[in-house]
Amino acid sequence: MKIIEVKDYNEMSLKAAEYIIEKVINNPKIKLGLATGGTPVGTYKNLIADHRKNGTSYQHVTTFNLDEYIGLSGDNKNSYRYFMNEQLFNHINIHDSKTFIPRGIVKDMQAECLYYDDLIEKHGGIDLQLLGIGQNGHIGFNEPGTSFRSNTHVVQLAPSTIQANARFFNNIEEVPTKAITMGIASILRSKEILLLVSGESKNDAMFKLLNGELTESFPASALKKHPYVTIIADKAAVAGL
């Protein structure tokens, strides 16, 4: 794992955007894996700014998001589909038909899980997967204890994850308790991974990622098994490590 240390959230966001833009320019048909949460918002802002200023094109780019809440439709403002449209897709020249996010409101969720991994495979796999990390080490919505062999699956969210994500909702009761997420194995199949980590609240997770062992009780440790991981972390996230 290669670590790039930056000053703060803004520098992380700029570096991450530059990293992604270079990949898009070199491979206009790139398959990007995208993430939600507060961490990538600044990166998406920079991608939009660059698209407007320099015209970087997403016309032939395909995206796959990591996860979605179960029970929220795409027009619910807390769904990850809504988030991605608002934060990125509506502001760049990407085709709606090329942005994929697991669907959280289909009748047969098991079929949706199989369909999603299959869809990624049919597109030749993800070239670059962008990731954030939860305070408990979750990636996507793979909570501690998730098998490293897991493909896309339905999960029960940990109380700490529901608590951490409640800030986006009116109150904690509104936060869905289940989600559909790419599994650890699905994530590790990406050819390359870019992990963004910012802020003091992620300090402990960074410590465990860098110094801890490979264990399913800390999902992000699975990244140690991947040959091509870059971490962009700010000072607060790595302070004292």
Ligand code: GLP
């Ligand atoms: C959510 C998402 C993850 C994300 C994590 C951290 O649970 N499913 O993909 O990495 O939160 O979020 P944040 O970036 O807001 O700290």
